[in-house]
Amino acid sequence: MNSIQNRRRSQLPAWWAGACLVAAATVVGAQDAPKVPDAQQLLDPQWIQEGRGKFIQTCGYCHGPEGDSGKHRPFRERVDWDPAAIHSVIANGRRRGANVMPAWKDALSDDEIWRITAYIRSLSGQVKPTP
Numbered sequence: 001m002n003s004i005q006n007r008r009r010s011q012l013p014a015w016w017a018g019a020c021l022v023a024a025a026t027v028v029g030a031q032d033a034p035k036v037p038d039a040q041q042l043l044d045p046q047w048i049q050e051g052r053g054k055f056i057q058t059c060g061y062c063h064g065p066e067g068d069s070g071k072h073r074p075f076r077e078r079v080d081w082d083p084a085a086i087h088s089v090i091a092n093g094r095r096r097g098a099n100v101m102p103a104w105k106d107a108l109s110d111d112e113i114w115r116i117t118a119y120i121r122s123l124s125g126q127v128k129p130t131p
């Protein structure tokens with residue numbers, strides 16, 4: 001084995017560790033700022049349907065099946081509701097005095113949260129359900 005091959009070999013682990021760090025940082029970054037699905041996706045009747053089932057099952061005992069009970073404005077009265085903001089409240093929760101909205105990011109996948117977001121938007125004034 002000549003000296004160049006020898007050097008390459010000994011450098012490989014350092015290079016490899018660096019690449020792994022970059023890959024790990026990319027994954028963590030993606031979790032911090034979840035990618036917003038495109039507008040059409042959030043109108044997908046199947047997403048809305050799946051989100052509805054999950055919402056009634058998981059969130060209904062506080063919010064009611066259509067988000068009009070609970071200690072906040074009914075979802076249907078909201079207009080111009082930013083999907084990323086909805087996702088963030090669901091994922092991270094929120095507290096206002098004694099009103100506690102639990103965080104769900106450990107219990108629900110990002111996909112599930114986006115489907116629930118699609119359902120919530122379908123209730124809100126801005127978005128009409130697709131015919």
Ligand code: HEC
Nearest residue numbers: 058059062071072073089090094095096099100101104116
């Ligand atoms: C233990 C009761 C409880 C459960 C369960 C719950 N929430 Fe909430 N949620 C609240 C409360 C209380 C608030 C109002 C928090 C505040 O006043 O800031 C809230 C606020 C919200 C808001 C923001 C409303 C607004 O007007 O900005 C959204 C969206 C929401 N919840 C979605 C969900 C979803 C989706 C689930 C199920 C995955 C869920 N919640 C489960 C109690 C709950």
